[in-house]
Structure formats: C-alpha cells, structure tokens
Amino acid sequence: MATAELNGAAITDFTSFHSACQAAMGFPDTYVHTMDCWIDCLSYLRDEDGMTKFHLKPNEVLDIVILDSAAMKAQVPDILEEVTYCVAGINERYDDYGEKPALKLTLR
Numbered sequence: 001m002a003t004a005e006l007n008g009a010a011i012t013d014f015t016s017f018h019s020a021c022q023a024a025m026g027f028p029d030t031y032v033h034t035m036d037c038w039i040d041c042l043s044y045l046r047d048e049d050g051m052t053k054f055h056l057k058p059n060e061v062l063d064i065v066i067l068d069s070a071a072m073k074a075q076v077p078d079i080l081e082e083v084t085y086c087v088a089g090i091n092e093r094y095d096d097y098g099e100k101p102a103l104k105l106t107l108r
Contacts, residue, residue, distance in 0.1 A: 001104075002054050002062045008072030008080075008107075017079050026053025035086060042090050045102045061104050069107035080107075 004024040011017045018033035027041050028050060041051040045062055048055060054062055064087065066072060072080050084105060091101035 002056060002060060003065055004054075004062060005065045005067055007068060008066045008070070009068040009075075011072050011079065012075055014079060017076070017083075027051065035082060039086055039090060042103060043093055046099065056102055059100055061100075061102060063104045063106055065106045065108060067108050 004021075006017075006020050006024055011020060015033065018031070018038070021027065021038060022031050022033075025041070027037075031037055031041065042062075044051045045054055045056045046058065052062075056062060064083075066080070066083075069080070087103045087105045091103055094100065094102050
C-alpha cells in the first residue's frame, strides 16, 4: 500500500499543513495551498497527470498516516476534522465514478 506520512506535531496551521502535504505527497509546484487544490490533487491518484508522486493501480489505496495525531488534534482540531471530511468526500467521488476508494486516513 502506498503511504504518505505527515508529522502531526509539526502541523500548527494551514500553512504548515499544506507544506507538509506538498512534500509528502509530491504535489506539483503549481499547488496553491488550499483545501480545494488538496482535494483536486488527491482526486486523480489513478491517472497519469502528475498531481502527486503516486500513481495508484485500480485497487490500490494511498494511506495518509498522521504521526502524533494527538498533538495535531490538540493544536489544530479544525484542520484534522477537515482532512477527515475531505478524505471521505474524495472517496465518495471515486465511488461515484465506479472506482474503489483511493484513500485511507490513519491516525497514530
């Protein structure tokens, strides 16, 4: 399973969240550090468009692992809640297109 790890203790605001995601997931230089763009990048994991460093096979899943998630929950619970909501929404989008969900969120 493909894995992208984020250090939850280092995420203190949306700026640090987006910077960490861009580094861990290989978002392109044109990534504009918004949740809309985050969703767009993760909605094409099975396409060859270069939106991430990952190119998933039809049944493969990208596991987004947030290490020290308790620190993130204490510091920025709103960001953690939004990430959880967006992962579910992206997986719904995959399902709408007849594909298996492509994302898993693991909190450690």
